[in-house]
Amino acid sequence: MPVYIDISRCIGCRSCEVACQRVHGGSGHVNVHFVGDSASVPILCHHCEEASCTMACFSGALYKDGDKTVFDVEKCTGCGLCRLACPFGVVWTDKIAHKCDLCEGLAEVPTCVTTCPANALSTDFDLASRRARARAARVAAQGGRR
Amino acid sequence: MIKVDASLCLGCHSCSNVCPSQNIVRTETGVTRSIHWKRCKEECDLCVELCPAKALTLVPFDESVPEPEVCFYLVACKICGSRYATEPMLKRIESVIPANLQKDSEGLDWIRVCPVCRRTIEAERATRQMVLGRSRKSP
Numbered sequence: 001m002p003v004y005i006d007i008s009r010c011i012g013c014r015s016c017e018v019a020c021q022r023v024h025g026g027s028g029h030v031n032v033h034f035v036g037d038s039a040s041v042p043i044l045c046h047h048c049e050e051a052s053c054t055m056a057c058f059s060g061a062l063y064k065d066g067d068k069t070v071f072d073v074e075k076c077t078g079c080g081l082c083r084l085a086c087p088f089g090v091v092w093t094d095k096i097a098h099k100c101d102l103c104e105g106l107a108e109v110p111t112c113v114t115t116c117p118a119n120a121l122s123t124d125f126d127l128a129s130r131r132a133r134a135r136a137a138r139v140a141a142q143g144g145r146r
Numbered sequence: 147m148i149k150v151d152a153s154l155c156l157g158c159h160s161c162s163n164v165c166p167s168q169n170i171v172r173t174e175t176g177v178t179r180s181i182h183w184k185r186c187k188e189e190c191d192l193c194v195e196l197c198p199a200k201a202l203t204l205v206p207f208d209e210s211v212p213e214p215e216v217c218f219y220l221v222a223c224k225i226c227g228s229r230y231a232t233e234p235m236l237k238r239i240e241s242v243i244p245a246n247l248q249k250d251s252e253g254l255d256w257i258r259v260c261p262v263c264r265r266t267i268e269a270e271r272a273t274r275q276m277v278l279g280r281s282r283k284s285p
Contacts, residue, residue, distance in 0.1 A: 007276050033269035039276060041269035052243045058198040077196045079160035084231050085239045087250060088268050089261030095163060135279070 001067055001102065002047040003110055004128040008135070009120035012040030016112035016121060020100075023111045029090065029100040030112055042112070042121065045069065045090045045100035053099070056085030061097065071099060147207050148183045148193065150214040154201035157181065157218040157232035161193035161202065177229060180217040185209075199238070223260035225267075230260040 014032045021028035030044045051069045054062045061075035062082055078096045085091075091099045102123075103110045113121045122128060148170075157179055162172040169184040170193060187207050194202045205211075220229035221236060239257055240248065250256050252271075256264055 005272070007272050008280070031265055033265060035269050035273040039269075039273040041272050043265045043268055050244075050247060052239075052247060055242045056239055059196065077160040077198075078163040079156075079158040079198055080231075081156075081158060081198065081235060081239065083261060084235055084257070085243065086261065087247075087256050087264060089264035093159070132279075139280070 001123055001125075003044060003100070003102070003113060004122050004125060005042055005044075006120045006122070006128060006131060007039055007041050009118045010040045010042060011118045011120075013117065015115045015117060016042050016044075019111045019115035023103060023106050024098070024101075027092070027094065027098050029092070029098060031090070043088065043090060044112070046088060047100075047102075052085045052087060053082040053091050056081040062091075062099075068102060068104075069099070070104070071097065071101060147185050147187070147205060147211070148214065149203045149205045150183060150216060151201045151203075152214075152216045154199045155181070155216050156199045156201070156234040156238055157216065158198060158235055160196050160198055164192045164196050166190065166192065174220075176220075178217055178219055179232060180215060182215045183213060185211075185213055199234075221258070223263055224255070224258045225263040226260060228260055228262070 012032060012034060016030045017028055017032055020030045030042050033041050033043055035041060047067060047069045051064060054064055054069060058081065059075045059077055061072045063070060073096060076096045078093055080093045082091045082097050083093045091097055107114070109123060113123055159172065162170040162181060167186065167188060169186040171182045171184065173180050173182070185207070191204045194204050218232040221231050221233055222229050236257055248255065248257060254267070
């Protein structure tokens with residue numbers, strides 16, 4: 001259950017970044033990237049099915065728990081291998097590793113999702129795919145955009 | 147005190163992070179990372195236990211043995227050129243991740259790209275997809 005991103009809704013306000021930092025004591029796990037003039041994209045953990053960060057972790061601090069990739073701070077030595085093993089660059093190590101924990105134990109719904117004023121983030125896969133389908137249907141109904 | 151097998155050491159942050167007496171000193175210059183193990187009399191073997199490469203062993207204190215030190219050149223990112231990791235660490239990542247995951251959908255060897263550039267690439271890719279979706283004509 002990762003956080004799904006609908007970048008066509010993202011307004012680049014960086015509220016998610018700030019919200020994440022606020023609830024995680026200053027070290028956030030969301031990065032909003034700006035791609036030219038065309039888009040802003042929040043980049044955060046995908047909670048990959050085959051998570052390479054968990055494969056690289058030798059101490060068992062990073063592991064898969066169902067569909068989440070979770071982190072046990074007690075076992076982390078801060079070696080930095082997970083940071084290098086993440087294909088998306090969304091695991092950080094400053095002394096110890098930190099990554100998106102979906103605000104487990106901090107909030108019911110990830111704080112970035114509740115904060116986003118543009119509803120670009122959600123944890124609901126059905127909503128994300130419904131919106132994508134609706135958009136495709138709209139384009140088709142208008143005879144496609146030129 | 148600690149004996150180091152330099153051929154096994156990855157140059158990671160583990161031992162210097164866990165040492166409770168700060169006897170393991172890590173120095174980074176931007177191009178190199180060196181790790182220096184000071185002579186310690188302690189019985190603790192946290193660094194030995196928590197070394198991912200099992201490169202350390204606890205040996206009896208000996209004044210005549212020089213303090214071990216290893217130095218690594220940091221590898222430059224294929225895209226931006228910033229130095230971000232030691233070669234043995236990247237080799238280790240390449241050995242634990244299945245070969246089919248080591249290239250991304252566009253054939254990029256992402257392990258040799260720094261984490262900052264990996265995020266940028268991901269953002270650019272998502273943007274391309276969105277722009278493509280918006281401009282797609284109906285059949």
